[in-house]
Amino acid sequence: MAIDFSPVHRKETVIGTYARQFSVNDMRVATDDSINTLLDIVGDATDAEIVFLPFDPDANDPYAKPGEEKIGWSLGHLVAHVTATSEETAAIASILARGVPYGKEPRLRYETPWQDITTRDQAVQRLEESRRMRHAYLAAFPDVPHLENERELPETLIQHWGNMNAQGQFLLGLVHETEHHAQFREVKRQAREASLAEKV
Secondary structure (H helix, E strand, O other): OOOOOHHHOOOOOOOOHHHHOHHHHHHHHHHHHHHHHHHHHHHHOHHHHHOOOOOOOOOOOOOOOOOOOOOOOOOHHHHHHHHHHHHHHHHHHHHHHHHOOOOOOOOOOOOOHHHHOOOOHHHHHHHHHHHHHHHHHHHHOOOOOOOOOOOOOOOHHHHHHHHHHHHHHHHHHHHHHOHHHHHHHHHHHHHHHHHHHHHH
16 A cells, blocks of 8 residues: 555554645555555455355444344445445545535435445446546645645544544545455455355
């Protein structure tokens, strides 16, 4: 990865502070690094592996539909989730970079229904579409972005994330996405093992 998020993952710093050292190009390259990592994981998956529901004893999604709170997330589900988060944070970052005040609401999130991602080609399409969208949000940054413009957030979120300017807001999505990389790999491992077992 062009940007090492391990200090944030280890909670040695907060993303709002850590992000301020990185340029628009750094963020663009880091976006490509993360998406390429995910494409490496899902790129040779079969359609059956994309929809495989893994065993996940820690599954607990309080925002899920009733009955889906405890299910493991398929590769298709993970693709839908991480791309939605990264696109939302990128959209808000482009607003902040232009000097426009922005608060906690409204959310700028749309998540493709995970049940709609049922094939390898659909997963790849969603990742490449997300790459294009995130690049477009970075292209909307002015030549001299308003990096002094910080998002208006509750104190609890400022304590968790730090003060969030355009850089922090954009990279918040990538921090979240990279936190899911290991989950992608584990789901792929289980799905591949299930595929091989069916052939025996």
